Amino acid sequence: MESAGRFAGGLLRAQALAPAGGDAAAALPRQPGVVREGTGALFGRSCQPRQSAPWAGALAGGMMRKLSVGAALAAMVLCAPALASTCFGNSGSGRIEGAVALPLAGPNFAAYSELGLKLGRTWVHAQVRDVVLGAYSTLSRSTPDVQYVYGETSLRTGGPMPPHRTHENGTSVDFMVPVRGRDGRPAPLPRTAQNRYGYDLEFDDAGKLADLCIDFAAIAAHLAQLDVEVRRHGFGIARVILEPAYIPRVLATPAGQRIKSLPFMKTKPWVRHDEHYHVDFAVKCAG
Numbered sequence: 001m002e003s004a005g006r007f008a009g010g011l012l013r014a015q016a017l018a019p020a021g022g023d024a025a026a027a028l029p030r031q032p033g034v035v036r037e038g039t040g041a042l043f044g045r046s047c048q049p050r051q052s053a054p055w056a057g058a059l060a061g062g063m064m065r066k067l068s069v070g071a072a073l074a075a076m077v078l079c080a081p082a083l084a085s086t087c088f089g090n091s092g093s094g095r096i097e098g099a100v101a102l103p104l105a106g107p108n109f110a111a112y113s114e115l116g117l118k119l120g121r122t123w124v125h126a127q128v129r130d131v132v133l134g135a136y137s138t139l140s141r142s143t144p145d146v147q148y149v150y151g152e153t154s155l156r157t158g159g160p161m162p163p164h165r166t167h168e169n170g171t172s173v174d175f176m177v178p179v180r181g182r183d184g185r186p187a188p189l190p191r192t193a194q195n196r197y198g199y200d201l202e203f204d205d206a207g208k209l210a211d212l213c214i215d216f217a218a219i220a221a222h223l224a225q226l227d228v229e230v231r232r233h234g235f236g237i238a239r240v241i242l243e244p245a246y247i248p249r250v251l252a253t254p255a256g257q258r259i260k261s262l263p264f265m266k267t268k269p270w271v272r273h274d275e276h277y278h279v280d281f282a283v284k285c286a287g
């Protein structure tokens with residue numbers, strides 16, 4: 001698969017957590033959403049190496065008949081292609097079947113909240129998952145010092161997910177703003193239950209909050225890479241919602257030229273998007 005290599009970072013991380021000799025998927029947190037998606041994605045991506053492993057040739061050479069029927073069936077399940085996602089309606093009114101959950105973390109990114117994952121608030125369309133992880137993978141090489149955080153996406157089967165007005169069919173993703181500290185170096189975004197895992201942070205119009213400054217260059221680089229990935233996957237970005245005062249600042253950064261044609265929402269959003277930017281992906285949905 002063309003995109004298999006793009007998940008190398010995530011796989012390496014999972015493998016580092018795995019017990020020696022164990023399957024990487026076994027090390028994933030045992031919680032709703034994480035286990036199902038993590039195992040599915042890892043097994044799906046690891047089929048190729050498994051088939052080329054020494055024992056794979058032996059299987060093809062006739063040892064298969066020595067295996068029990070159960071073991072053969074298990075091998076078939078492990079190497080079955082991942083089921084596709086199907087979204088319905090639109091982000092404001094819709095649902096999704098076959099959604100996948102974003103992983104808890106990777107080399108240069110993390111979820112806004114582990115609790116959010118446990119509550120099933122980070123499910124997306126599989127193509128959106130591939131785009132999001134593909135962009136992070138590229139950014140981990142181009143700007144390895146920047147740590148990105150994604151926020152809420154959709155419920156496993158979609159539908160209303162208060163307090164969001166959209167996020168209904170697995171095609172919307174919130175991304176928390178990357179920040180830098182007083183020393184100009186990337187800093188972690190404070191995410192606690194008290195500030196609703198970052199959503200209650202209030203940055204001023206210049207993108208400052210106490211000692212933190214929004215890293216507008218990192219936002220531009222991220223959006224530019226998301227744009228590259230959606231094009232590679234044959235769809236596009238339908239809408240970007242960001243605090244209007246920040247848009248000129250983002251466009252003025254080195255990657256700004258690459259994203260000036262993105263559909264930034266021009267009107268004032270219903271809630272201030274200062275601590276996160278919202279992206280609607282133009283995935284083709286059924287109905």
Ligand SMILES: [Zn+2]
Pocket residue numbers: 164167172173174278279
């Ligand atoms: Zn949103």
